[in-house]
Amino acid sequence: MANAQYAILRFAKYKGPEISGIEAHNERTKEKYASNPDIDPSRTHLNFHLIKPERKYRAESERQIAEAGCRTRSDSVRVVEALITATPEFFKGKKRSDLKEFFNEALEFIKQNQTPETIISAVVHLDEKSPHMHLCFVPLTEDKRLCAKEILGNKKKLTQWQDKYWEHMVKKYPDLERGESASETGRDHIPTRVFKQMTRLTKQKEKLDAMLSDVKFTNYKDRTSQVMDFLDKYIPDVAAMETQMKKYQKCFITAESEKKALKKKNDDLTAALEKSQQQSTLKKLQEAKLQQDYADACAILDRIPPEIIREYTNRSTKKQEVRHYR
CATH class of the missing domain: 1.20.58 (Methane Monooxygenase Hydroxylase; Chain G, domain 1)
Incomplete structure (x- = not known):
């Protein structure tokens, strides 16, 4: 019997200097990646953007925050990164065009749940072990407040994000199961x-x-x-x-x-x-x-x-x- 195929969505919050570090990783601006042996430089040319950044991540986040009229503190979250992928079993046998279609569908999900204009970059990596997308956005609410806590919420809301992501993706990819939240919700979905x-x-x-x-x-x-x-x-x-x-x-x-x-x-x-x-x-x-x-x-x-x-x-x-x- 085939292994389970899970839809995976994870978030990370960044406040300041570390933003340039994630940008270097996502945009592949470094020549060598000693800290990440999973990267195969000979395959980096296969990576592609669904949304290309117009500026440096930090500069773009500061621009959006200033335009929204938000005050910031040193510990304010300025960038949220969503890691979007699925278990390796799901990607077996899929062509580049299939992968592009999958990640475009995931991008549509983010756009439905976060103001599209706040998205800084969406880049798909095919030069690591499993295809995945890094999508970064500025955590501005619809009424223009800088509030990552409200957008991502607590553990319960993160579970809801995971559930909504699965519900969106499973319409097009019916073999996908809920990701991490399945264990938290007591397995309330039969794949x-x-x-x-x-x-x-x-x-x-x-x-x-x-x-x-x-x-x-x-x-x-x-x-x-x-x-x-x-x-x-x-x-x-x-x-x-x-x-x-x-x-x-x-x-x-x-x-x-x-x-x-x-x-x-x-x-x-x-x-x-x-x-x-x-x-x-x-x-x-x-x-x-x-x-x-x-x-x-x-x-x-x-x-x-x-x-x-x-x-x-x-x-x-x-x-x-x-x-x-x-």
């Missing part, structure tokens, strides 16, 4: 790949069901052998699905408790309901169905005749003994 995994398991269940329905006295030996061979794959796949179901247990508890009410609500949905509310309702119904499909996948094992189970268990034990003595 698309789990539903795909369940779809495959359901097809296997249907195949096993057909095999069991065709077990007769005349073909008993052949069908028994086929069922046992099939169980070699089916049982581990059921176990793998069980692991996923436990991981997202919170979703299933919610879905089960609300299932009846949700079905009624879904029947009554009208154009007057907000789209987000409709999507939320359908999402919980999908989760309830996923739980039912898993229960069906397990239940079919109870249909296997006891003599076949005994024979399968004996065969599995013999296989383990052979491996043990090798």
Whole structure:
């Protein structure tokens, strides 16, 4: 099974002298980067800007702050940097044009949540281990106050940023999961790949069901052998699905408790309901169905005749003994 693919968004705040340091790194103005061995200078020409800086970072931040009429202290945050990326698995096999499209989509997300004019630079690095974008902006609020704390907020608001980033990106990239906030929110999202995994398991269940329905006295030996061979794959796949179901247990508890009410609500949905509310309702119904499909996948094992189970268990034990003595 493919590894999980996470959407990643992280923020860092900068107040003064260190701003020139991040600029040197982002814009690749130094000849050597001894402090960062991950940089491959032979690939630096592949980096590209989505927004090119018109001035030095510090100079541009001071210009915007002065234009907004903000007072500053020595400890005022003048630049916020967003690091935007995904886990390496997501980028495998993607062309440069695909990467540009991905980071442009991420840039659109930032523009929707922070005044676009405050963005100083957005540069994509392809000369390190994994593609990523450094996006720097001046933390000015819509009413022209310099307040990084209000924009980024506390841990809860940072989690909301991460969630909103995922919600934006997943529309175009459905295999992406929430990033860091997934653990903080108790895994309240079931990724698309789990539903795909369940779809495959359901097809296997249907195949096993057909095999069991065709077990007769005349073909008993052949069908028994086929069922046992099939169980070699089916049982581990059921176990793998069980692991996923436990991981997202919170979703299933919610879905089960609300299932009846949700079905009624879904029947009554009208154009007057907000789209987000409709999507939320359908999402919980999908989760309830996923739980039912898993229960069906397990239940079919109870249909296997006891003599076949005994024979399968004996065969599995013999296989383990052979491996043990090798």
